[in-house]
Amino acid sequence: MNTADNAPQASMESTDASNTTTAPRAVDWENPRVAAILTAAAKCFSRSGFSATTLAEIGKELGLRKSIVHYYFASKAALIHEVQSFTYRKFLDRVREATASASEATGPARARRALEALWEALQADQTASGLNIEVWSAARRDPELKRRAAMLQQDQRQIIDEAIASAGDVARKPSLEGLPVLAQAVLNGLSISECIEDSPEQAKKAYETFLHLLEQTLKAK
């Protein structure tokens, strides 16, 4: 056990205590070693699942002793929570960048371009997709992981909502109120389909059908 006075450890306590939107971070993502541990941990967790991965294995990926990993993260639970937030924030940053590129278009075309960008960002980050599936399962038994997962779902939905809102008034009809939740469910559901059936083309075709339904409906109004 590491007992350094100034150990910048992430712990359940530190995250629970600060429930504001910009919670002060217990670990510093800008610290290159912290970022390296989080990146290696994301890879290991995504590959082997949370329960089968040890802190020693994560250290081994980087040629670090387990005690170094422990210096930054008090427990595997704390590391899991941090990895999830870290991976998802990086993913959301890329999504924001990608959807911003759709802002040249207007109306329904813009919503379509933004949703296409979201799809591509997800395809490009297989570690995040794998980690998501592990999180959905583990969050059923880990309230803190569930709380964080719910917050990140909301963040992703806000990006989708903004992109859809840019399609104009048509997208604001009461009958389309559930669209951001639906689009997110489509993305999550197709990542499962891809994973279980090894069928990226089938998933892509289904996503195109979704965009087609959306386009037809936005046009019809």
Place this chain on the structure above:
Amino acid sequence: MNTADNAPQASMESTDASNTTTAPRAVDWENPRVAAILTAAAKCFSRSGFSATTLAEIGKELGLRKSIVHYYFASKAALIHEVQSFTYRKFLDRVREATASASEATGPARARRALEALWEALQADQTASGLNIEVWSAARRDPELKRRAAMLQQDQRQIIDEAIASAGDVARKPSLEGLPVLAQAVLNGLSISECIEDSPEQAKKAYETFLHLLEQTLKAK
């Protein structure tokens, strides 16, 4: 370890050896004790996950010794595979029944009714939903579980496909080819959303939006 000569054990071997559509069953689902073990196991696995659940715990649910569970199932892996197939078959039977009730309607209304029935069947079976999430995670590391999950996905999709086909020629346009995969992704994705965000109403609204998009598109053709 049970060494009875005629032990009706399910094992990885017995299921791997027979890769036909109607694989001879190693365990008899009609045997009341087998059905009771599978039902109890589904409950335990859905609640605690695969790795945290022991055969002893499953036995305890039924007041049976672990050795009795072992008599029917050679290993936890074999039990997991069997529970998944058992739970999902029961679910598909209910779905078939439910979608059959939609057959009085015709055209787009029939597709809608069938998809509503599918939603209700999923809502009514929280054990199956929970088990699904565990399976998606575990299947990433268990090829046999993945193979079975993929087969069951296909079965569910066929039911969806038949329901949609009944909506008439419009549903057969190339632009709607991905519809069964999409509908399944929506159902799976919304079960995750419900689970992570404890939000059945939000999920229901998103599903209604999906049905609305589908209806608008089928009408527009």
